[in-house]
Amino acid sequence: MKKRDLEKLLKKNGWIKEEGKKHDRWAKGNQTEFIPRHTEINEELAKAIIKRRGLK
Numbered sequence: 337m338k339k340r341d342l343e344k345l346l347k348k349n350g351w352i353k354e355e356g357k358k359h360d361r362w363a364k365g366n367q368t369e370f371i372p373r374h375t376e377i378n379e380e381l382a383k384a385i386i387k388r389r390g391l392k
Contacts, residue, residue, distance in 0.1 A: 338375065338377070339371065339373075342377055342382055345386070346369075348391075349389070349391050349392070351364045351369070352364065358373060359373060360373060369388075369389060371385070
């Protein structure tokens with residue numbers, strides 16, 4: 337999955353991006369999720385994040 341597609345999905349669901357060194361930190365309330373800075377995200381990792389956070 338492309339990183340920008342996952343980022344669009346996170347933004348659509350109310351998550352806010354915070355810059356990090358090797359990963360981007362996404363926050364929503366007291367929940368946080370770290371996304372690696374690669375143009376392509378491993379498909380299994382992307383699916384796990386989507387399932388864990390209930391993104392639609």
